Amino acid sequence: MSFFVRAPNLCTALLLAALAAGTAHRVQAMPVQEVRADALTAWLVEEESPLVQLEFVWRHPPSNRRQALTFLTMALMEEAPAADGGLALPQALDALGAQWRARTTAEGGRLSLRMLAHNKDQVWALLLRAFAAPRPARAALARVAARAARLREQEAQTPQLLARRLWRRAVFPQHGFGASLYGTAAGMQSVRPRTIAAYHRRLFAQRNSIISAVGALSAAELQAWLAALAAQLPQGERQPPAAPWPLRWQRGGEMVQLLRAGPQTFIWFGLPGAARTSSDYHALQLLNLVLGGGGMNNRLMQEIREKRGLAYSAASFLRPLAAGSLWLGALASDNGSARAAYGLMQSELARLRRDGLTAAELAAARREFLGRFALSLRSGEAVAEHLLFLQLYGRPKDYAARLPDYLAAVTQADSVRVAQAYLDPAQLFAVAIGMSPNVLDANAASAP
Amino acid sequence: MRLTALGALWLALMLTPALAGAPTINPDADSETWPALPQPQEWRLANGLRLFVLPSGRAPVVTHAIAYQVGSKDDPPAQSGLAHYLEHLMFKDTARAPSPSYAEQIEGQGGAFNAFTSKSITLYYATVPRAALALVMAWEADRMQGLVLDEAEAETERAVILEERSGTVDSHPAALLWEEMQAQLFAGTNFAAPVIGRRAHIAAYRADMARRFYRCHYHPQNAVVVVAGAIALAEARQLAQRHYGALTPAPACPPSRQTAPAATEPLAPVVRRDARAQFPLWQKLYRLPARARRALSDWLALDVLAHILGGEKSGRLYRAHVVAQPHFTHISAWLEDAHPPAAYFGISAVPRRDAPTQEAGPLIAEALAALAATAVPAAELQRAKTALLARLYYAQDDTQELALFYARRLANGYRLAELLSLPAQLQAVTAQEVQAAAAQLQSLPALEGRLLVGEAE
Numbered sequence: 001m002s003f004f005v006r007a008p009n010l011c012t013a014l015l016l017a018a019l020a021a022g023t024a025h026r027v028q029a030m031p032v033q034e035v036r037a038d039a040l041t042a043w044l045v046e047e048e049s050p051l052v053q054l055e056f057v058w059r060h061p062p063s064n065r066r067q068a069l070t071f072l073t074m075a076l077m078e079e080a081p082a083a084d085g086g087l088a089l090p091q092a093l094d095a096l097g098a099q100w101r102a103r104t105t106a107e108g109g110r111l112s113l114r115m116l117a118h119n120k121d122q123v124w125a126l127l128l129r130a131f132a133a134p135r136p137a138r139a140a141l142a143r144v145a146a147r148a149a150r151l152r153e154q155e156a157q158t159p160q161l162l163a164r165r166l167w168r169r170a171v172f173p174q175h176g177f178g179a180s181l182y183g184t185a186a187g188m189q190s191v192r193p194r195t196i197a198a199y200h201r202r203l204f205a206q207r208n209s210i211i212s213a214v215g216a217l218s219a220a221e222l223q224a225w226l227a228a229l230a231a232q233l234p235q236g237e238r239q240p241p242a243a244p245w246p247l248r249w250q251r252g253g254e255m256v257q258l259l260r261a262g263p264q265t266f267i268w269f270g271l272p273g274a275a276r277t278s279s280d281y282h283a284l285q286l287l288n289l290v291l292g293g294g295g296m297n298n299r300l301m302q303e304i305r306e307k308r309g310l311a312y313s314a315a316s317f318l319r320p321l322a323a324g325s326l327w328l329g330a331l332a333s334d335n336g337s338a339r340a341a342y343g344l345m346q347s348e349l350a351r352l353r354r355d356g357l358t359a360a361e362l363a364a365a366r367r368e369f370l371g372r373f374a375l376s377l378r379s380g381e382a383v384a385e386h387l388l389f390l391q392l393y394g395r396p397k398d399y400a401a402r403l404p405d406y407l408a409a410v411t412q413a414d415s416v417r418v419a420q421a422y423l424d425p426a427q428l429f430a431v432a433i434g435m436s437p438n439v440l441d442a443n444a445a446s447a448p
Numbered sequence: 449m450r451l452t453a454l455g456a457l458w459l460a461l462m463l464t465p466a467l468a469g470a471p472t473i474n475p476d477a478d479s480e481t482w483p484a485l486p487q488p489q490e491w492r493l494a495n496g497l498r499l500f501v502l503p504s505g506r507a508p509v510v511t512h513a514i515a516y517q518v519g520s521k522d523d524p525p526a527q528s529g530l531a532h533y534l535e536h537l538m539f540k541d542t543a544r545a546p547s548p549s550y551a552e553q554i555e556g557q558g559g560a561f562n563a564f565t566s567k568s569i570t571l572y573y574a575t576v577p578r579a580a581l582a583l584v585m586a587w588e589a590d591r592m593q594g595l596v597l598d599e600a601e602a603e604t605e606r607a608v609i610l611e612e613r614s615g616t617v618d619s620h621p622a623a624l625l626w627e628e629m630q631a632q633l634f635a636g637t638n639f640a641a642p643v644i645g646r647r648a649h650i651a652a653y654r655a656d657m658a659r660r661f662y663r664c665h666y667h668p669q670n671a672v673v674v675v676a677g678a679i680a681l682a683e684a685r686q687l688a689q690r691h692y693g694a695l696t697p698a699p700a701c702p703p704s705r706q707t708a709p710a711a712t713e714p715l716a717p718v719v720r721r722d723a724r725a726q727f728p729l730w731q732k733l734y735r736l737p738a739r740a741r742r743a744l745s746d747w748l749a750l751d752v753l754a755h756i757l758g759g760e761k762s763g764r765l766y767r768a769h770v771v772a773q774p775h776f777t778h779i780s781a782w783l784e785d786a787h788p789p790a791a792y793f794g795i796s797a798v799p800r801r802d803a804p805t806q807e808a809g810p811l812i813a814e815a816l817a818a819l820a821a822t823a824v825p826a827a828e829l830q831r832a833k834t835a836l837l838a839r840l841y842y843a844q845d846d847t848q849e850l851a852l853f854y855a856r857r858l859a860n861g862y863r864l865a866e867l868l869s870l871p872a873q874l875q876a877v878t879a880q881e882v883q884a885a886a887a888q889l890q891s892l893p894a895l896e897g898r899l900l901v902g903e904a905e
Contacts, residue, residue, distance in 0.1 A: 097838025371558015
């Protein structure tokens with residue numbers, strides 16, 4: 001049992017740059033090398049290490065259909081035909097001590113692969129096998145579809161996951177970001193082996209790949225690896241990006257409640273946010289840090305948990321995806337106090353919107369943001385993920401070195417302007433799961 | 449050792465890690481030698497506090513972990529969860545708390561902290577910029593014996609814990625099944641109650657209960673400190689001496705009650721129906737003989753067995769009953785060895801909906817019988833060992849993970865020397881030992897649990 005839960009993606013989504021925290025040093029640029037072979041590009045940070053970490057994303061514009069296909073395609077990589085010795089891929093990876101994690105996200109198919117430096121070439125050879133054109137048996141398709149069905153059930157069984165799912169579906173009824181990451185039962189069943197073979201070529205097209213590498217790997221070694229991979233994959237095309245969010249926010253001031261037995265009501269809430277490339281992005285990040293980001297010393301945790309004991313966790317964060325950005329938050333409180341806890345969040349949001357940040361608060365938030373950022377990049381895995389996001393979201397290689405400037409450029413007036421523009425309690429859309437008798441009233445109270 | 453990729457600034461801030469005497473291991477005779485793992489250095493202060501320092505890492509970052517050898521096993525009767533309650537209260541004011549508070553100062557620099565309680569230890573950790581290590585130690589030293597334990601704060605925190613329990617246990621059908629299974633598996637012992645406590649017990653907590661518990665268990669001779677990251681051995685040692693050296697050892701409290709498990713005959717299965725459950729779940733737990741202390745090597749054959757039998761996607765059960773036959777969507781096995789007096793071997797399975805119902809019990813019994821009857825082939829044994837060994841290397845990637853790896857095990861009674869020889873001992877596990885471990889499991893008291901979809905009767 002932990003002292004507190006951190007916001008869902010603070011540790012990963014804030015991966016940005018590096019600064020020696022506690023001082024105002026300018027960061028030395030990370031030595032990021034760009035390595036190309038044919039139409040493949042990868043970003044590399046080479047370092048002395050016993051490990052190599054690889055990260056991949058293959059983009060897809062999300063929809064129920066495409067997410068089902070991506071899920072099947074990613075899962076079927078592990079079903080690659082056995083090589084010498086007849087080992088299945090997971091067994092062959094074990095034999096080399098390598099670790100493999102494939103999954104589907106809103107942005108596309110994701111693969112993380114970590115390996116020991118001393119047998120890295122053997123691991124890369126295994127990876128190449130996993131890109132062989134799939135000829136899935138029906139049994140394999142059914143097996144992966146059954147796994148997806150279990151993930152959908154897991155989502156439906158877990159209030160924290162179910163609320164997000166319902167929130168996205170309600171906010172994006174016509175948009176792929178409202179779709180299930182695990183497809184639908186009917187959609188999965190309709191997929192034929194030849195559909196997978198065709199989708200495989202599109203998803204894994206060279207131009208649709210984003211790759212990063214960190215660790216004991218030179219540019220020449222990576223170049224040779226990529227050349228071998230490129231020989232197996234069509235150049236293809238980058239898949240079209242998802243359509244941008246609907247410009248008009250249609251759910252402002254609404255809350256939906258799903259009754260579910262249990263002592264507590266879980267509430268997931270959100271607003272449109274600022275894109276990573278927007279000039280408002282860093283101001284919104286700093287505002288969020290003060291409101292509900294970081295650890296214990298933000299306003300939501302202080303007001304809702306520390307002063308009143310109404311929740312174990314109350315947090316907010318930015319989720320800036322390629323097609324648009326969201327500002328999201330979550331809290332859970334006893335059925336009897338959920339309304340009060342949500343009301344406190346609304347009040348804090350309103351106060352922040354009205355006042356912005358003082359000069360002292362702004363300076364403190366800058367310092368904390370930079371410090372958290374430096375600490376977040378302490379592992380090779382985190383740096384590799386950071387490089388992947390920079391590419392995925394079109395940020396510069398020297399983002400780390402520029403971050404202090406980006407933050408310094410945020411003025412007090414910006415904090416007020418950005419809070420006014422984005423953090424409007426009357427525009428909140430929320431999903432509540434639980435038996436609270438009056439949580440919906442809390443929302444009605446502040447609706448326009 | 450890895451050096452930072454993040455440029456000269458970090459390099460300049462880092463001190464040379466001490467790697468003298470690191471073990472060289474050769475897990476696979478035909479491949480290159482695996483690199484040496486870094487070794488922590490150990491000291492004991494005059495007041496009994498044990499200190500382990502491990503210079504490592506890429507960034508100018510340090511993780512400080514302090515583990516007290518106290519957990520839910522020490523909760524007094526009818527006060528389940530008290531150790532965890534105190535863990536929360538440790539973040540409240542001390543008599544000499546600075547302003548801004550330690551927590552505010554640490555987070556203000558970007559540092560992060562947290563804590564957790566288990567059955568046998570309570571661990572507090574912070575990952576901070578190198579320069580803030582002294583601040584973390586000042587905080588830990590202050591709150592080891594200087595908590596105020598104010599009544600009003602104790603009341604508020606009691607409510608926070610009820611919310612924590614609601615969100616992490618009472619909203620989750622599988623967590624409730626798990627709690628019932630632990631209660632049954634360890635019935636009659638001080639490992640039966642949930643770490644977070646039962647609702648009725650939580651609701652009755654008072655500040656004075658926490659105060660008694662605190663005075664009993666929080667003192668330097670009951671603490672293990674691990675510092676990992678960009679810090680020199682000598683500097684970490686000096687800082688620890690300065691901050692922790694003045695703390696006074698406290699008289700030992702009477703030992704917590706410890707009773708032997710009563711039931712050795714077959715344990716009645718736990719069946720839980722929950723209308724909120726969306727899919728059925730099957731679990732089996734084998735209770736290992738209770739020991740006050742164990743050598744780490746006692747567990748290794750069971751660790752290897754768990755991987756061979758139930759490795760995620762690579763184990764025999766997965767290959768046979770998820771891939772070859774469509775019985776389950778998921779099946780895995782693991783060894784829980786953190787608490788030597790309450791260790792168990794677990795297997796969990798989720799049945800496929802689109803296949804005929806197949807009882808997991810007989811399939812697992814069959815796989816276990818095969819492992820007990822015939823020695824594992826050499827290649828399969830080596831695969832499992834390599835996969836387990838590799839995890840030790842991946843733990844080196846993050847100073848926080850590394851510090852917690854050592855702090856948990858050291859506080860649970862394992863010795864530094866045995867942790868350092870872990871790779872060699874793992875390599876020494878034989879097929880006969882794995883076979884014997886499988887045979888041993890067959891004879892242990894075991895408990896089945898099922899989560900069923902539907903209204904409770």
